[in-house]
Amino acid sequence: MDWLDFFQSITDGLLFGSIYALIGIGFTLIFGVMHKINLAYGAASIAGAYVSIAVAAYVPLPALVTFLIAAIASGAIALLIYLANFRFIPLASPLATLMATVGMLILIDEVVVHATDGMPQPYPALFADIYIEWGDFGLRGDLIFIFVLSLIAMVVLMFMLYRTRLGIATRAVAQQPVAAQLAGISLDRTNALTFVITGLLGGLAGAMIGASVGVLSPLLVVPITVKGLIVCVIGGLGSIPGAIVAGLAVGAFENFFLAFRGVTERDMYVMLLLFVFLVFRPGGIFSRSVARD
Amino acid sequence: MPILELTSLSKHFGGVRAVDELDLTVEEGEIFGLIGPNGSGKSTTVNLICGVLPVTSGQVVFEGRDITGRQPHRVLAAGVARTFQNIRLFGYLSVWQNLWVAQNSMEDRRRENFAKRWFFGSGAERDTVDEQLEFAGLIDKRNELAANLSFGEQRRLELARALAARPRLLLLDEPAAGMNLEEVQALDGRLRTLQQAGVTIVLVEHVMELVMGVTDRIAVLNFGRKIAEGLPAAIREDEAVQQAYLGGNVGTMHA
């Protein structure tokens, strides 16, 4: 095996993995606050990116603004998801919420298919013409851009969670919902805001997926959802640093297998490994011990 | 003859010693009180005996047999049943079904083969459930969902469910919590009836009227350790016990 190729594929994977990290953070945040899964999250992320190209089709925009629009649109969709799937369904019916988000996933997916006739849409790439080389080793400009933008988003998120009132309220609700309510924090508003925050992150991730793949397609929704869930559980439910590490790891791992094993067999072993991992390390990579309860 | 013996039983959660080198002997036929301030390790002890939590070290011996670390259903099969501090009924099952699924005594198991036991239940067993409901005073609620019962009725159903497997040792985790005086007195009577029927009872409780009145012996836990053991009257006078309840723990004593 060529070491250079090895490093090249791992590096590309790590850079792309930052997108997975963002999606994983979205799942993990919602789980942390509400102890629920939002299966429509991946769909909302891709849909946000779609909205941004729809806007860009009418008004010529710099690519960065397109990204921003994607984030905002996805934030709005996330709020809608909260209202339609979480707000009014009783806490005691977790299956109902789960199913409702599946319905929402299908709905969003179909809206996208309906609006685009199912045709993949080209997405503007950023810095795609830049390529930094050291001999045979190189870095794609668009991937570096994605990585940097993800890092910025994560830093902003961390700042918000640990330094602002809103963030502290969110964490309070995640840890002690009843006590938080007694302290005057509105559960409903905090939950809604958490959804908007995850939506913003997701929209950004959706736009970056579009930019790095080159096209947007409704076919991206299910794989992104599955990847996001995987990252979220490998990282440990509710752990943001875990999701970041897991996202990068999944990106690197995937790219490595892609480069050296070919697609068909790769995924099969990856899935088996994942199953084994989850069974024997249900707390994620950062869990201290394997406890049964 | 001792029915239950705990030998230097310990449970550590990380650095916290929830139960620490606990030695306890419960004699057959007695009502044994286990008291202590909040967080003193009473519920943890129950969970260790029942196999809900893995034991860090030490031994649980029931009727001379080591049952340490057995899974909960096997502990029940050995003859130890329990109730929970916060009632844990099957809320969306009917009252009747709650008892039906609990008919797991050894005699029940031996009497019927697999198919008959689980899929083609016989009428005899249905009569047994009805009798138990009658005894618990819940026969006219038999088709009600357990979640729709009143608090007192839920407590009674949970007790009936624990008794369904005809255990020889019954662990009650704060059965009087939230009860009014009248209900506590009714419970007192029920426990004495059970004792006469030959069931040994370990009573984990905060409500002192009940504990002091009904128990034969009491052990007091604090910070996972046993700090006193003896007759109720002696415990009431014990200085270490008063210290544990009052010193630094004012407000946690519920009676």
Added chain:
Amino acid sequence: MDFFFGLLQIIGVHTILGLSAYVVLQTGQVTLAQAGFFSIGAYVSAMLTVLAGWHIVPALLVAATAAGIVAGIVGFPALRIKGLMLVVATIAFGEFIRLFWFNFDYQIEKKGIVVGPQGGEGFKQIRFFPENGWSTLDVAIFIWVIVALIMLALWWTDRSRAGAVLRAVGEDELAAQSVGINLTAVKVGAFAAGGFIAGIGGAIYAHYTTHIEHLNFGVMLATFAIAYPILGGLRNVFGTLVAVIFIQGFLVEGLRFMGDWRNLLFGALIVLAMNVQPRGLIDERSVRLVRGLFTRN
């Protein structure tokens, strides 16, 4: 008429798939591996009828048993995990099975043509029904006899103590263990039974479509498997049937005139249904309502 029988076949197979998830959901476990077990039933039975020349009935039973065994084996490790972990772990296992078929190549020559599963190309020419002269009506009857048998068995189980035990485990695992229920046996048993039923569904599916490939057995199919019982309600087996008729009969076929607006409505209706009836279409409330209609006059 053939359209109608075709629809009956689809509803039948999806009902079986939904019931396979119903058993597992009753124990409180959300599984997304049912599509994988369904695919085992499909591939194994098709290999038995096409390659080994078996009759469909024994092929179906053997394939379902294989699916049940694999499901039981999955059930053991899956005991350790719950909730979202189990969802993702079962997705992973389901995908593993699907990708296994994607890589599975085994063909032999039969009567001058090469048949057998062929990796990504899928498994073509599963022609047991046409070769033996079964009409679409015959096939529909065959399917519905099986559906009826499965429903009867599960309906009976629901009324037996085994059914109450499944629900008790679904409600509160710790309390169930404490009244003497062997959690391992119940959960693994439910997984195995669910796998067996899914295997039957898959076997039938393979034979009426005559061509299967790994893409038929993805995460979306697994999602539908749990969607039917959740949407219909876990109170009884008829909820699942109602949900399948509602989705496959009404939403997918009945609203065909609406073009692709139909799919939009599909998602929206699921969201709406779960808001209005969080415990499923057939829950305690709706049952009481219907009973009230018949008893009042």
